[in-house]
Amino acid sequence: MLRDPWLIDQLVKATTESFDGDVFRATRRNLDPTTPSTSGGRWAPVDGPAVLYTSFERDGALAEIAYHWRQFTPRPTKPALVHKLGIKCDRTLKLIRSDIQALGVEMGRYDEPNYRRTQEIGAVVAFIGCDGLIIPSARWNCENLIIFTDNIAMDIDFERKSVEEVDWQVWARSAGMLDDASQE
Template identity: 40%
Template sequence: MSDRRARDLELLDLIDGHQGIPFEGDVWRIVREERDVLQGYPAGARWDPGTFDVLYTALEREGALAEIHFHLSQQPVFPSRLRSVLHRLTVRTTRTLKIADLDALVGLGVSRESYSSLSYDRCQEIGDAAQFLGFDGILAPSARWPCHNLVLFMDRLDPDDLRLVESEPVDWQEWRESQRKRS
């Protein structure tokens, strides 16, 4: 027997009311040095319950850095030997669920107060419903940076929809210092 809960019918109706938008442009993604940047996986993170392959990206370079830095900084000791690579990708989607802002998230049942926390239950339900309804991804506000993230559902994309443009190593020490100076 499956541990899967039944989908929220009200949420399915709300999301099904969206037509979806096409997206074509550059996004940023950070992965460990040895990892294939175009390889999705069932992360069990904010927008996927861990049952389908996704690729998390940000529309801004700093947004990608802020997202990954946040998660790395949750560890007891910041990993000093980790080699991360920042990649710029070109992406093309045809039917992406656009969640414009925090108000739109609240309309889908996400609490304003919990959005930046590690409590992902409602967002995972939204991601699961969007994938079930045939969307190829979600464009949603980043919880870590004033930009949007594009979460891609890999089973809804063709290999030609993703292309690596450029890559650069990440110096986390340097990035942290630049953020301290910004504050």
């Protein structure tokens, strides 16, 4: 994968920080909540770095899964599981909205599934050795932590603190993310 030299220069100059705290991840049943994705997403291209998408807020994790599941036909009816995980990342890069815009992302379209530039950013963040990326959620008013699992120290383990079963459709309706008129 070719990487934008300008983007590498910008991100390698950015200050990193450590993160030691709790995050939330919503999953389907029978999925290990620490299993990373390699199929691409907002911050990782297909066949790019392995990533674990998490949120600093429970509702942020639910908003992410509700966004994706409501697009399926038929829509999944089984509950989601919301996992609370403890994680420690040593080299985390935090980008606020103005940083993301300065890196070439059109913030007026941030919530749309046009991922090319954000995927380029994520790939470079992983390439320069960061194990985490803190960014604003596109789905909820909170921050998300994207974990580049290949860059986490081998002795780091996720602490599984709790798991909660949630009827994601009931939650999505109450959050204004789902209406019955769009139900198949």
